[in-house]
Structure formats: structure tokens, C-alpha cells
Amino acid sequence: MAAFVVQERRRDDAGPPRVGFTVTRKVGNAVERNRIRRRLRELVRRIGPDVMRPHSDYVMIGRRAALERDFAVMLDDLRAALARLDRPGRNRTRPFAPDAPSSDPPPSIPPRGDVS
RNA sequence: UCAGUCGGCCGGACGGCCGCUCCGCCACCUUGCAAAAGACGGCGGAGAGGAAAGUCCGGGCUCCAUGGACAAACGGUGCCGGAUAACGUCCGGCGGGGGCGACCCCAGGGACAGUGCCACAGAGAACGAACCGCCGCGGCAUGCCGCGGCAAGGGUGAAAAGGUGCGGUAAGAGCGCACCGCGCUGCCAGCAAUGGCAGCGGCAUGGCAAACCCCACCGGGAGCAAAACCGAAUAGGGACGGCGCGCGGGGCCGUCGCGCAAGCGAAACGCCCGCUGGGGAUGUCCGCCCCAGCCGUCCGGGUUGGUUGCUUGAGGCGCGGCGCAAGCCGCGUCCCAGAGGAAUGGCCGUCACGUCCGGCGUCGCCUCGCGCGGCGCCGGGCCUUCCAGAACCCGGCUUACAGGCUGGCUGAUACC
RNA sequence: CGGGGUAUAGCGCAGCCUGGUAGCGCGGCAGUUUUGGGUACUGCAGGUCGCAGGUUCAAAUCCUGCUGCCCCGA
Numbered sequence: 001m002a003a004f005v006v007q008e009r010r011r012d013d014a015g016p017p018r019v020g021f022t023v024t025r026k027v028g029n030a031v032e033r034n035r036i037r038r039r040l041r042e043l044v045r046r047i048g049p050d051v052m053r054p055h056s057d058y059v060m061i062g063r064r065a066a067l068e069r070d071f072a073v074m075l076d077d078l079r080a081a082l083a084r085l086d087r088p089g090r091n092r093t094r095p096f097a098p099d100a101p102s103s104d105p106p107p108s109i110p111p112r113g114d115v116s
Numbered sequence: 117u118c119a120g121u122c123g124g125c126c127g128g129a130c131g132g133c134c135g136c137u138c139c140g141c142c143a144c145c146u147u148g149c150a151a152a153a154g155a156c157g158g159c160g161g162a163g164a165g166g167a168a169a170g171u172c173c174g175g176g177c178u179c180c181a182u183g184g185a186c187a188a189a190c191g192g193u194g195c196c197g198g199a200u201a202a203c204g205u206c207c208g209g210c211g212g213g214g215g216c217g218a219c220c221c222c223a224g225g226g227a228c229a230g231u232g233c234c235a236c237a238g239a240g241a242a243c244g245a246a247c248c249g250c251c252g253c254g255g256c257a258u259g260c261c262g263c264g265g266c267a268a269g270g271g272u273g274a275a276a277a278g279g280u281g282c283g284g285u286a287a288g289a290g291c292g293c294a295c296c297g298c299g300c301u302g303c304c305a306g307c308a309a310u311g312g313c314a315g316c317g318g319c320a321u322g323g324c325a326a327a328c329c330c331c332a333c334c335g336g337g338a339g340c341a342a343a344a345c346c347g348a349a350u351a352g353g354g355a356c357g358g359c360g361c362g363c364g365g366g367g368c369c370g371u372c373g374c375g376c377a378a379g380c381g382a383a384a385c386g387c388c389c390g391c392u393g394g395g396g397a398u399g400u401c402c403g404c405c406c407c408a409g410c411c412g413u414c415c416g417g418g419u420u421g422g423u424u425g426c427u428u429g430a431g432g433c434g435c436g437g438c439g440c441a442a443g444c445c446g447c448g449u450c451c452c453a454g455a456g457g458a459a460u461g462g463c464c465g466u467c468a469c470g471u472c473c474g475g476c477g478u479c480g481c482c483u484c485g486c487g488c489g490g491c492g493c494c495g496g497g498c499c500u501u502c503c504a505g506a507a508c509c510c511g512g513c514u515u516a517c518a519g520g521c522u523g524g525c526u527g528a529u530a531c532c
Numbered sequence: 533c534g535g536g537g538u539a540u541a542g543c544g545c546a547g548c549c550u551g552g553u554a555g556c557g558c559g560g561c562a563g564u565u566u567u568g569g570g571u572a573c574u575g576c577a578g579g580u581c582g583c584a585g586g587u588u589c590a591a592a593u594c595c596u597g598c599u600g601c602c603c604c605g606a
Contacts, residue, residue: 234590235553327551327594339533342533514598515597515598
């Protein structure tokens with residue numbers, strides 16, 4: 001059972017990557033949902049902004065396994081998921097993916113909250 | 117020691133690294149005349165609960181609504197007294213029920229204000245009835261029939277018209293008596309609920325108001341996404357001007373028509389009186405206010421967004437006083453989350469705690485086999501903690517909750 | 533934040549207001565009809581009435597507290 005699902009969508013502007021988190025009510029009560037969201041946010045903070053492409057939006061959907069799964073393993077999960085998203089032609093939400101290495105300066109802070 | 121009962125409290129601790137929100141101070145940059153605002157950084161401080169939960173009650177606060185009186189409807193509460201801002205909460209007491217007891221439970225007003233319901237069974241289920249019976253008389257004749265009396269016994273039912281005993285009688289019956297119960301009256305105790313005593317009534321007056329209802333008391337509505345301020349567009353709003361104007365009546369003052377004039381006539385408008393319709397939370401009454409068209413100009417307005425509301429409060433702690441208590445009063449002291457789609461976190465280490473396994477020691481039971489159980493120590497493994505996350509704020513209620521600490525009381529057993 | 537509905541047989545629903553017997557359709561099983569199956573007909577089985585208390589002689593029904601699901605308004 002996966003701990004989370006990552007989605008990506010290009011935004012076509014010059015901004016930094018933005019990350020949104022969602023954990024639905026069926027996953028657990030408020031305490032468990034808060035804990036899942038905080039662990040996922042810490043994953044994004046630890047992995048750094050360089051792995052994600054700029055001017056893209058990411059959505060992380062939390063699952064119940066994110067409560068108990070080992071944190072280091074989840075870090076590898078996230079890296080693998082982002083690498084799969086980088087492979088061109090596989091993502092339906094980003095069908096046209098020019099693999100241009102971005103010359104934009106990397107964002108100095110990871111996005112904190114949900115997508116505003 | 118065991119069993120039980122009623123409360124009170126806690127609900128991981130310490131440390132390391134990296135982060136988040138708010139507050140204070142400092143440094144620097146940008147905008148600006150300035151006040152100040154914003155961005156980034158450093159240091160220091162603070163940062164979820166006993167239920168933050170469910171949203172079941174009560175308030176504060178804010179807005180809406182036309183002021184008062186009465187009423188209706190709707191909803192709620194329901195022994196008495198007290199506490200409280202208020203409550204459906206809490207405390208004390210009364211009554212009823214359960215328990216050996218500590219203690220626990222009770223929507224606990226009214227059934228001679230009215231309406232209604234009580235299935236099935238049963239003769240009969242509520243302005244008092246007679247199936248099986250019992251008794252007397254008569255007839256035929258030893259078992260029935262007829263008439264009359266009775267309600268003790270049987271049977272049905274959740275419930276059968278006071279209960280038990282004695283007397284009494286043809287058989288019976290509150291028919292009489294004693295006690296108990298019920299009702300009424302009086303006296304006493306108590307603020308009261310209620311209790312005690314005495315007398316009277318022979319008792320024909322069951323249960324259900326968590327059936328309608330009656331009585332007493334309470335309740336305007338909505339909710340911080342309330343609301344206020346700053347603010348771009350549309351619709352709507354206000355003021356002014358022009359044109360236009362619901363109904364009826366009056367009067368002929370103004371106006372208009374005719375006429376030299378008196379006067380006659382006209383009714384669109386002005387004036388006076390009255391009315392109608394709609395709105396102002398339901399009805400009635402008394403008042404009050406607004407509206408009863410179109411066009412133009414100006415003012416103004418404001419979903420999203422920003423700021424405020426937003427945390428100092430019926431506040432916490434300590435001491436003293438009053439009260440059986442709930443609680444109240446006084447003094448001192450403290451400032452203790454303010455996010456806002458939502459911060460209070462992530463990872464790691466140590467230690468307590470829990471649990472399982474093994475070994476040793478000790479005690480008890482003993483179907484005497486190191487069989488079972490308790491306690492202590494040592495070693496190892498696992499889990500590393502219950503229920504659960506503030507969203508304007510308080511007082512309660514209800515529900516969820518691993519484990520632990522502690523106090524009062526009751527019963528049983530043993531010993532002194 | 534505020535309000536409403538619903539839970540009954542395997543499935544979809546009545547019954548609740550006005551308390552005493554839980555019923556209908558589909559489905560299931562058995563039988564008849566048919567050479568066989570379907571259809572049709574006949575019969576049968578199957579329900580802690582969401583959970584826990586209370587009122588009552590008696591509760592699916594009345595009252596209270598919980599639980600799940602669905603919906604609406606801001």
C-alpha cells in the first residue's frame with residue numbers, strides 16, 4: 001500500500017514550484033489526517049526544491065500508510081515518484097514536456113501551505 | 117487481606133539536529149518628505165484538551181425587527197428550598213424504589229376541568245358485573261327446572277371495585293369491630309415539599325397525561341461565513357429637476373370656462389376630510405413610519421480581497437473569612453495559543469511505564485507431581501502509549517478513553 | 533456554523549402519527565404444467581425492526597442518549 005500519490009501539472013509561468021496537500025476524510029480522524037499532512041510536508045522540505053521542476057504545481061494525496069511507513073523509505077518513494085514524472089510522454093496531465101533544463105534560479109523556500 | 121462504593125488528580129519525562137506561527141529587540145534593504153509599510157536575517161520568549169469531540173441546553177457579543185397592551189399558536193421546563201449572568205446544570209432536603217451496608221436510581225405537578233384508550237382472554241375492563249358457584253323457597257322429583265338473595269370461593273387477565281383476622285348470617289357482604297391502606301377535617305413541627313398526632317368517612321368511584329389536554333413558569337429571530345471599516349464592475353438605493361399621478365366625498369377658497377356683473381358650470385390639478393392596497397416577524401386594538409410611475413443628472417453603494425472583530429475573561433493561582441454544601445466575599449499575584457483551508461511539526465537517543473519468554477530466590481495452595489498462583493531480582497525480545505486537534509468566547513450536559521496516583525466510606529475475615 | 537431525512541427478510545419499500553396481528557414486490561426453495569428449460573400457477577422458508585436505556589400490563593411504534601449513511605442552506 002502506497003503512502004501517497006503525486007500529481008504534477010505545468011503552469012507556464014516563471015514562478016517556483018508549488019505543492020498542495022490533500023488527505024480525505026475517509027483516511028482517518030482529524031488527528032491522523034493532520035499527522036499525515038505534516039509528514040508529507042516534511043518530506044517535501046527535506047527533498048529540497050531542486051528535484052522538482054519550476055513553474056509546475058504538485059499535488060500530494062495522503063494515504064493511510066503514511067502514518068506508519070518509515071520516513072527514510074518514504075523519502076526514496078518521493079524521489080522515485082518525481083523521477084517517473086520527469087520521464088517525458090508518460091504523464092497525461094503533462095503531455096507536452098520539453099525537457100529543457102531550467103535556467104530559472106531555484107526557489108529559495110519550499111512552498112509552505114496548500115496551493116493558494 | 118479480600119470484596120465493594122463514592123469522589124479528586126495526572127494522562128509520558130529529559131536531551132540533540134532541522135523547521136512552522138505569533139510577540140519583543142537588533143541589523144540591513146526597498147517605497148515614502150515624514151509617519152509608516154513591506155521583504156529577508158539574527159537573538160530571546162510563548163505555542164492544543166480533559167474531553168479542544170458531539171452540537172444537546174444556557175449566556176455574553178453582533179446584526180436584523182415598529183413602540184405598547186392583550187391574545188393565540190408553537191416550543192421547552194415541571195416535588196420543595198437554595199446557588200448562579202442563565203440553564204434542562206449544580207447543592208441541600210422531601211417522597212417512592214433497589215441494596216446486608218456504604219450508596220445508587222426516579223420527566224417526581226394535575227386522572228372528582230373535559231375528551232379518550234385499556235388488545236387477546238374473560239360473564240364482566242369502569243355512571244358496578246354474575247359464567248362455574250353458594251343459600252332460601254316452590255315444582256317435578258334426587259337431579260334438574262323456575263323465582264329470589266349473595267359475591268366468600270373457582271376460572272380469565274397486566275389489572276376484577278380496599279387487605280388480613282375475628283364476629284355475624286339461610287348464604288354472604290365494611291354488615292359490625294381491631295390493625296393496615298385510602299380519603300376528608302383539625303392541631304402541631306417545618307420557609308416549603310412533607311411529616312407526626314387526633315377525629316371522622318365505611319370506602320362509589322383502577323391504570324395510562326414519555327395519549328390529547330389543564331395548570332404554573334420561561335422563550336422575538338439569526339448567528340463571527342454575525343458585524344464594522346478600506347475598496348474595481350453590474351444590478352438595486354438616495355437627492356434634485358422634468359413629465360406624469362390610487363379611490364371617494366366635501367367645499368366653491370384658489371384655478372379654469374361662460375358672462376358687464378351677480379352668478380352658473382367644470383372637474384385634470386391645488387386645499388380639506390375620509391378611504392383602499394402593500395410593507396414594517398402571527399392575530400386584535402391603539403399609535404407611528406414608508407411605498408403606491410417614467411426619464412435625466414449627481415451622490416452613493418459594494419460578492420471575492422485586505423484590516424478589525426480576536427482574545428483581559430462571569431479568567432487562573434495562593435491566602436483569609438462566611439456557608440452543611442453548591443457557592444459567595446475580600447486581599448495579593450499572574451497574563452497563559454491566536455491560526456485562519458487552518459501553525460503548534462519531522463527524525464533520533466536515553467529513561468521510566470506496559471507486555472511476552474527464560475532463569476534464580478521466597479511464600480501460599482496442594483489431587484505432594486517443582487503442578488498452579490503471587491511477589492522480588494537478573495537477562496533478552498516487542499511496543500514505544502489512551503481517547504483525540506483550538507476556529508468568537510464562557511457555564512454546563514452527553515459521549516470516547518491504555519495506564520497510573522490519591523482520599524473518604526461500607527461489608528466480610530483474621531489478629532490485638 | 534445551522535437545519536433536515538433515513539436505518540424493518542438477500543435487495544427495494546409499507547407498517548410508526550392513532551402502542552397489542554410485522555406485510556408487499558423482486559429474489560430463494562419445493563411442487564404442478566412441458567420431451568426439457570423459460571413463462572404461468574400453488575405452497576414454503578427467511579426479519580436481534582441500527583444500538584443502549586426508560587415510560588407502559590405490553591414498544592418496530594412513545595421519550596431520552598448514542599452510531600452509520602444521505603441531503604440542504606450560509
